[in-house]
Amino acid sequence: xxxxxxxxxxxxxxxxxxxxxxxxxxxxxxxxxxxxxxxxxxxxxxxxxxxxxxxxxxxxxxxxxxxxxxxxxxxxxxxxxxxxxxxxxxxxxxxxxxxxxxxxxxxxxxxxxxxxxxxxxxxxxxxxxxxxxxxxxxxxxxxxxxxxxxxxxxxxxxxxxxxxxxxxxxxxxxxxxxxxxxxxxxxxxxxxxxxxxxxxxxxxxxxxxxxxxxxxxxxxxxxxxxxxxxxxxxxxxxxxxxxxxxxxxxxxx
Amino acid sequence: xxxxxxxxxxxxxxxxxxxxxxxxxxxxxxxxxxxxxxxxxxxxxxxxxxxxxxxxxxxxxxxxxxxxxxxxxxxxxxxxxxxxxxxxxxxxxxxxxxxxxxxxxxxxxxxxxxxxxxxxxxxxxxxxxxxxxxxxxxxxxxxxxxxxxxxxxxxxxxxxxxxxxxxxxxxxxxxxxxxxxxxxxxxxxxxxxxxxxxxxxxxxxxxxxxxxxxxxxxxxxxxxxxxxxxxxxxxxxxxxxxxxxxxxxxxxxxxxxxxxxxxxxxxxxxxxxxxxxxxxxxxxxxxxxxxxxxxxxxxxxxxxxxxxxxxxxxxxxxxxxxxxxxxxxxxxxxxxxxxxxxxxxxxxxxxxxxxxxxxxxxxxxxxxxxxxxxxxxxxxxxxx
Ligand code: SF4
Ligand code: SF4
Numbered sequence: 001x002x003x004x005x006x007x008x009x010x011x012x013x014x015x016x017x018x019x020x021x022x023x024x025x026x027x028x029x030x031x032x033x034x035x036x037x038x039x040x041x042x043x044x045x046x047x048x049x050x051x052x053x054x055x056x057x058x059x060x061x062x063x064x065x066x067x068x069x070x071x072x073x074x075x076x077x078x079x080x081x082x083x084x085x086x087x088x089x090x091x092x093x094x095x096x097x098x099x100x101x102x103x104x105x106x107x108x109x110x111x112x113x114x115x116x117x118x119x120x121x122x123x124x125x126x127x128x129x130x131x132x133x134x135x136x137x138x139x140x141x142x143x144x145x146x147x148x149x150x151x152x153x154x155x156x157x158x159x160x161x162x163x164x165x166x167x168x169x170x171x172x173x174x175x176x177x178x179x180x181x182x183x184x185x186x187x188x189x190x191x192x193x194x195x196x197x198x199x200x201x202x203x204x205x206x207x208x209x210x211x212x213x214x215x216x217x218x219x220x221x222x223x224x225x226x227x228x229x230x231x232x233x234x235x236x237x238x239x240x241x242x243x244x245x246x247x248x249x250x251x252x253x
Numbered sequence: 254x255x256x257x258x259x260x261x262x263x264x265x266x267x268x269x270x271x272x273x274x275x276x277x278x279x280x281x282x283x284x285x286x287x288x289x290x291x292x293x294x295x296x297x298x299x300x301x302x303x304x305x306x307x308x309x310x311x312x313x314x315x316x317x318x319x320x321x322x323x324x325x326x327x328x329x330x331x332x333x334x335x336x337x338x339x340x341x342x343x344x345x346x347x348x349x350x351x352x353x354x355x356x357x358x359x360x361x362x363x364x365x366x367x368x369x370x371x372x373x374x375x376x377x378x379x380x381x382x383x384x385x386x387x388x389x390x391x392x393x394x395x396x397x398x399x400x401x402x403x404x405x406x407x408x409x410x411x412x413x414x415x416x417x418x419x420x421x422x423x424x425x426x427x428x429x430x431x432x433x434x435x436x437x438x439x440x441x442x443x444x445x446x447x448x449x450x451x452x453x454x455x456x457x458x459x460x461x462x463x464x465x466x467x468x469x470x471x472x473x474x475x476x477x478x479x480x481x482x483x484x485x486x487x488x489x490x491x492x493x494x495x496x497x498x499x500x501x502x503x504x505x506x507x508x509x510x511x512x513x514x515x516x517x518x519x520x521x522x523x524x525x526x527x528x529x530x531x532x533x534x535x536x537x538x539x540x541x542x543x544x545x546x547x548x549x550x551x552x553x554x555x556x557x558x559x560x561x562x563x564x565x566x567x568x569x570x571x572x573x574x575x576x577x578x579x580x581x582x583x584x585x586x587x588x589x590x591x592x593x594x595x596x597x598x599x600x601x602x603x604x605x606x607x608x609x610x611x612x613x614x615x616x617x618x619x620x621x622x623x624x625x626x627x628x629x630x631x632x633x634x635x636x637x
Contacts (some may be wrong), residue, residue, distance in 0.1 A: 049508070059628075070630040071631075071635060072628050072631045072635060073628070073632075074628070074632035074635070075632055075635040075636065078582075090283075104627075110632070110635070110636040111610070111636070112610070113632060113636075114626075115625070115629060115635075117622075117625045117628075118625075
């Protein structure tokens with residue numbers, strides 16, 4: 001028996017197949033302009049006859065009519081993170097168009113959360129826009145900034161930061177230095193935001209940026225609390241959805 | 254003075270709904286009933302009622318007139334203030350339009366400064382509301398209540414006797430008891446009606462101008478709901494019981510209530526203005542000094558414009574126990590400093606003293622954040 005978890009985020013749609021113990025398959029697609037297509041495509045590619053229960057989450061969670069249940073990304077991210085690393089007591093997620101921090105209790109239940117969904121600064125979108133100006137692929141970010149000295153980016157707003165970077169480039173500033181400045185800026189902002197929850201225990205960092213060591217270590221230096229990730233960080237929401245689905249099936253049995 | 258009796262020039266451009274509410278107000282005006290427009294729960298209604306006036310609430314909660322207001326007022330101002338000012342400027346609200354006198358209070362900074370501009374094109378009288386509840390404050394507020402009576406007498410060329418006031422105190426206390434009886438229905442588990450429907454009644458009651466008839470109507474409604482409940486107590490499934498507190502909700506922010514109820518929660522109690530805050534306390538009928546009795550009752554309202562604001566905590570404490578509340582949702586309006594600042598102490602009280610979850614949402618009267626609101630509320634209720 002398997003359960004399927006699908007996370008329809010603003011940038012990517014992720015899905016995992018769970019057998020009760022481990023994640024047996026993963027899939028990821030760009031959400032693109034048509035989130036309904038992406039979520040259905042991913043569902044079809046992962047679904048098989050042994051899937052007993054499907055849970056959808058994320059912005060587009062309502063687009064998958066065949067799902068047995070829809071659960072918010074807050075609950076799913078928390079559950080997924082706790083599955084990947086049971087020692088954590090909080091989750092910080094930088095998504096494509098929002099940012100959230102979730103506080104867990106010792107039983108790994110959500111006790112409080114905050115969301116920033118009003119402003120692009122502090123989200124994956126910010127990094128995306130900045131990398132486009134630098135004409136660099138985010139995939140190489142770790143090696144790109146290695147050994148560089150960060151340039152302080154002062155603008156809080158995506159639009160102003162964009163023009164700040166354009167003028168830095170015009171002055172001949174080093175691209176790697178600028179990129180590191182951008183990373184510092186988003187991590188600093190994320191840590192101020194997350195600290196509103198009075199975090200104390202270890203943190204799980206999820207979302208697309210969590211796969212890059214530079215984001216993890218920078219975030220950790222601002223938060224001054226151990227920050228963990230996992231190779232499956234990006235799938236935390238989908239994993240949580242699948243895990244919750246599995247528990248539901250077991251309880252029903 | 255002459256009271257205003259004719260319809261506004263732009264009347265014919267209005268939609269049906271608005272025409273209807275204009276006509277309802279128009280008919281009252283034809284009976285020579287003066288309108289006193291108000292903005293706040295601190296307004297001592299009994300004084301105006303004692304001269305036979307209709308007391309109309311002018312707090313507007315739609316974003317329709319905000320662009321008009323922003324021509325004069327800063328953008329980052331509370332939407333309630335902007336919306337209200339916008340309606341006054343555009344003659345789109347019958348109650349504004351027909352108000353023969355508007356009475357404001359020095360509550361929050363945005364409102365009291367807005368009254369200065371409002372006074373340029375409407376007759377406005379501002380009462381000085383103290384921002385604490387000390388004995389000195391009460392002394393000032395008692396004088397302000399008497400001054401209001403004198404202002405109404407001179408403005409409308411009438412006399413208001415203490416007996417008239419005493420009579421209105423008794424009537425309004427009956428209204429308060431009736432409204433309390435109504436919202437106390439929500440102590441039932443499972444609930445007999447949806448929070449959004451309860452809110453309509455609470456909010457609508459302010460626009461029922463026959464205050465003597467109101468308790469009877471409310472009582473009949475209570476009986477009807479009780480009878481239906483006996484027939485079918487499980488109409489609404491058991492769900493987490495939510496208390497809503499914070500800024501006045503009105504029509505524009507009821508999206509928060511809907512978001513709670515669409516995502517598995519049940520709003521069983523409103524502490525806001527229009528809710529328990531407006532009805533909880535009665536005026537002391539045994540006090541021979543009617544002004545002191547009125548001043549005492551109104552000044553003790555627990556709004557965040559007061560410092561400290563212990564009475565809000567005291568009321569929340571009671572409501573959370575009486576209504577078996579599972580979680581508290583605070584709805585604040587953007588740029589409402591007093592409520593947004595006070596949110597932390599409410600969170601502390603709710604989490605630490607009452608041991609239940611608390612969530613704050615900051616919003617306005619637009620519909621642009623409905624998606625995010627739904628996610629937040631769903632996640633909050635999943636956590637209960
Ligand atoms: S919230 Fe406070 S200032 Fe606003 S109407 Fe109510 S009592 Fe008045
Ligand atoms: S909601 Fe806040 S800022 Fe707006 S009028 Fe009321 S007290 Fe003032």
